Amino acid sequence: MTITYPFSAVVGLADLKLALLLNAVSPRVGGVLVRGEKGTAKSTIVRALAAQLPEVQVVAGCRFACDPAAPDLGCPDGPHEPGEQRAVRPAALVELPVGASEDRLVGSLDVERALTEGVKAFEPGLLAAAHRGVLYVDEVNLLHDHLVDLLLDAAALGTCYVERESVSVRHAARFLLVGTMNPEEGELRPQLLDRFGLTVEVRASRDPQERAEVIRRRLAFDADPEAFADRWRPAESELAGRIARARARLPEVRLPDARLRQISTVCAAFEVDGLRADLVTANAAIAHAAWHGRDRVTTEDVRAAARLALPHRRRRDPFDAPGLDEDLLDRLLDETSGDDDDEPPPGGGADPEISGPEPDAGSGADGDGGWQDPAAGTPRDERTAEREVRNGTDRPEPDAGAVEPDTGTGQPDPGAGQVAAMAAPYRVPRLEVPGVGEGAAGRRSRSRTPRGRAAGSRQPEGRLRDLHLTATLLAAAPHQRQRGRTGAGLRLRPEDLREVVREGREGNLVLFVVDASGSMAARRRMTAVKTAVLSLLLDAYQRRDKVGLVTFRGDSAGVTLPPTSSVEAGAARLRSLPTGGRTPLAAGLVTAAEVLRVERLRDPARRPLLVLVTDGRATAGGDVDRAADLLRGTASVVVDCEGGPVRLGLAVRLAARLGAALLPLDSLGELGSVVRDYRKVG
């Protein structure tokens, strides 16, 4: 069963609302990461919650939204006196755009004025604007790592620090952090995943009835928008009131020892790393109890918290499907609910799982609060939804991108072709694009980057942020007498300032072009090819590349995987890749050139690396040399798949034509430790 929001049918909506509410009740829960495909109304739902958060009282005129009852002692606009004028405003909803600069996020400090005039000029950023409200980051997985770090640091500390060259500013920044991501477009690093308190999976409903209901509503809206809006207007004050009551109750909620042991048992059984999972689960369980008007955490609260706090913290490798084994969770909770020394909760039934309405659950105060669907008749308790989830009726289907255990059989392709199995991936040498790029941070090729080791100095192009002290002094020194310096003080002018040029590593676009034809003949050869590509894919994941996959067989070439950051998707496509037929090598090269052309337009800073996996033979399609010439100038590697005692050396010839490095397939796994420059190999 799906709960339908007016214009969308979304599975997992009940979880999302609960996760948002728990965060609204307790800031210690640590935010929500919403995982799901596009078109699931994630942002609409978050906006709806923000609109229903209780209003905040602020010191009038303070750009940092100080609470008059407890102003931030270090507020840059302070100090605030007790009698200062107040204002009431809605809780903020601030959106952080993926392309935002660091200054935009944390605020900007004018280092030039600080150094040359001695003035501390600070312009607040989005973190200040989000204080006491919601900070929403759509597609947080596409956000620059450095920004994600700053964001999560601020979220964890409740404070924003800005420091430039020993001039520093700090201010309070407590906000409900909500991030969304589409896992198909790339995962977050596990360390960052762990720092979101809760995660929720949402996806569009595939149920025809629910989809029809959405269309029906859309038609009703088009016919009479005002009547429709009236019918759907959320019970704002009701929900805001309930959040406020739960917040007030929060400090009173007790976590009995038995429940704490239960949390530890569950976290240990799910093999989560570290103790953060235990802490988040405990805080979320406490918030859940407060939300339901209880002053003591019950097993039901632990269950609700664990379902949201643990899925993204299980130890797993990048190719595991997300989610939590709910049967195991139920079993663990059942086994550990026996030592309930202090349950049942006051006012509740004997078994919280089947008890009636919550003590505080007045008429409209059900779990869905203001999101109640008036057309649905009886109010839905969110626990009903949870139970349905546990019964499996609402369990997410395996994701399209999820990887099934490899049985080696795969999908038979009626068109011809077999599916070769893959062996375990191995470590491959680092292939590198020559030169120095300016692409997104990663671990492959050299690049200019704000993070990284100092490699020189230059005059700043925009605002100075990374002072190169020695270079600045050297620039100022020759002019001291002429500027009238007589005593000890150095006379600095803006034009003296130098910033550090840093060099680090970037991620690249690794485009695999793989011969899947019958010229690979024996399935054993194809297994070796697939395993090699899988190993290179894993390497690309670790180096934070985008990957794409072009394959050719039979009469044509195709883009099997359009460039994406999702290595899972790549592995899945590779696994089910059929083999056989003729070898249209030229078509593969032409298709690769077209993919690279489009990607260059889309993301010009990301430099491509072409990895062509072939034995160099062509038995169909156009002229290979002409096609290869389309790719000249692209950094490329030919993985030579030719084996056996008699070799034609076609791949060698092709590599020369492309200006590519050559790596024999069988050597890939034997190159041992990371090779700095692949051009020395092969």
Ligand SMILES: [Zn+2]
């Ligand atoms: Zn203030």
